[in-house]
Amino acid sequence: MAVNKKVPLRKCVATGEMLPKKEMIRVVRSKDGEVSVDVSGKKPGRGAYVSKSEQAVDLARKKNVLGHQLDVKIPEEIYEELILLIRRESIL
Numbered sequence: 212m213a214v215n216k217k218v219p220l221r222k223c224v225a226t227g228e229m230l231p232k233k234e235m236i237r238v239v240r241s242k243d244g245e246v247s248v249d250v251s252g253k254k255p256g257r258g259a260y261v262s263k264s265e266q267a268v269d270l271a272r273k274k275n276v277l278g279h280q281l282d283v284k285i286p287e288e289i290y291e292e293l294i295l296l297i298r299r300e301s302i303l
């Protein structure tokens with residue numbers, strides 16, 4: 212008999228959708244206030260999740276929801292890195 216594993220769900224800060232953790236990208240603010248993209252999902256610090264879609268990243272950029280969630284100014288490079296990750300994954 213197959214055992215169904217519970218799939219962890221996370222809420223996208225841009226769209227408000229509840230999606231499986233594997234379909235999201237985590238952005239982390241460390242204790243030093245440094246913001247980075249957490250591909251592994253295991254870095255220490257305050258995290259916020261964004262859906263793996265360019266529309267969600269653009270929406271997060273326009274509304275500054277990542278900045279509000281993490282209480283820090285998000286550098287433009289973070290949004291560019293998120294879009295690059297999404298594009299790279301869609302090619303594979």
